[in-house]
Amino acid sequence: MSEKSxxxxxxxxxxxxCLAGGFAAGAFAETxxxxxxxxxxxxxxxxxxxxxxxxxxxxGGSDSVLFTDAGAQKTVTLAASPTTIGGSITFDNxxxxxxxGGLTGNGTTTTTAGLCGTGTFTKNGxxxxxxxxxxxxxxxxxxxxxxxxxxxxxxxxxxxxxxxxGGE
Numbered sequence: 771m772s773e774k775s776x777x778x779x780x781x782x783x784x785x786x787x788c789l790a791g792g793f794a795a796g797a798f799a800e801t802x803x804x805x806x807x808x809x810x811x812x813x814x815x816x817x818x819x820x821x822x823x824x825x826x827x828x829x830g831g832s833d834s835v836l837f838t839d840a841g842a843q844k845t846v847t848l849a850a851s852p853t854t855i856g857g858s859i860t861f862d863n864x865x866x867x868x869x870x871g872g873l874t875g876n877g878t879t880t881t882t883a884g885l886c887g888t889g890t891f892t893k894n895g896x897x898x899x900x901x902x903x904x905x906x907x908x909x910x911x912x913x914x915x916x917x918x919x920x921x922x923x924x925x926x927x928x929x930x931x932x933x934x935x936g937g938e
Contacts, residue, residue, distance in 0.1 A: 799832040799857055806843030813849035832856035834889065839865045839897070846870065848885055848903075858889040863897035863917070871903040893919050 802819040807826065809816065814829050821827040829835065834857030837846070848871035861867055871885050893899050893914040902922035 799830065799834065801834040801836055801857070802827055802829050804835065804837045804841040804843075804846065806841045806846070810843035810845050810847055811849055812846050818843075834858040835860070837861045837863060837867055839863055841867075844868065854888070855885070856888050859885075859891045860894065861892070861897075861899050862894040863899065864895050866898040866900070868900040868902070871901075893917060 800822055802821060804812075804818065805820050805826070806818055808818050811818065812829075814831065817826040817828060819827045819829050819833075819835070831854055833855070835855060837860070844865060845868045848869075869885070891912045894916050896917045898918040898920060900920040900922065
């Protein structure tokens with residue numbers, strides 16, 4: 771099997787896993803705010819998030835996430851596995867953010883590090899958001915309501931239709 775064919779099959783598998791295995795928002799779901807206090811990695815094991823009381827926290831799969839200008843790291847890299855979020859994903863920023871993820875390879879292996887969202891994905895605020903990589907699904911709906919949304923390839927959005935309200 772060629773490397774290109776393997777890469778295509780990995781993308782299909784990532785989309786299938788995302789859509790079949792997404793988390794549903796549960797009773798313990800919270801909105802976690804990105805702090806980036808430890809590093810710039812979006813994962814479920816690092817205390818890069820703040821709970822509603824402002825305490826350092828790990829992210830749960832059914833949580834909603836919020837990115838504001840208060841985040842110490844503005845370049846956020848998804849962990850090396852599909853990152854599935856059951857709640858909403860919101861960027862409410864005036865400063866520039868970059869979300870790195872997707873299927874990446876080093877010529878020998880391909881790593882799936884894309885985002886798989888089952889809630890809504892919203893871009894608010896006047897700041898720029900750059901999304902790179904190939905993501906399986908950024909959410910049930912996607913809207914850009916301000917600022918600039920920059921895509922490093924159309925695969926950055928997954929299979930999405932964009933509603934734009936005053937953004938670029």
